[in-house]
Amino acid sequence: MDELKEKLAALGIESDQIDGVIETVMGFVKDKMPDGMESMVDSVMNGEMPDIGGDLLDKAKGLFGG
Numbered sequence: 001m002d003e004l005k006e007k008l009a010a011l012g013i014e015s016d017q018i019d020g021v022i023e024t025v026m027g028f029v030k031d032k033m034p035d036g037m038e039s040m041v042d043s044v045m046n047g048e049m050p051d052i053g054g055d056l057l058d059k060a061k062g063l064f065g066g
Contacts, residue, residue: 001045 001022008018026045030038043049 001047 005018008021009015013021026041030041033041
């Protein structure tokens with residue numbers, strides 16, 4: 001998460017706005033995820049690699065043109 005904050009700061013986003021920017025983007029991403037996959041976003045943002053079952057992976061591929 002620190003790396004993401006550093007990259008956002010390098011783009012010129014004020015330090016007091018970075019957490020809000022991250023929350024807004026994560027909310028947008030979660031809204032676009034298929035049902036049941038929202039918790040994966042939280043896991044990834046916490047530095048964890050979630051266990052992705054084949055069915056969930058197939059659903060996610062459709063989101064990115066796969």
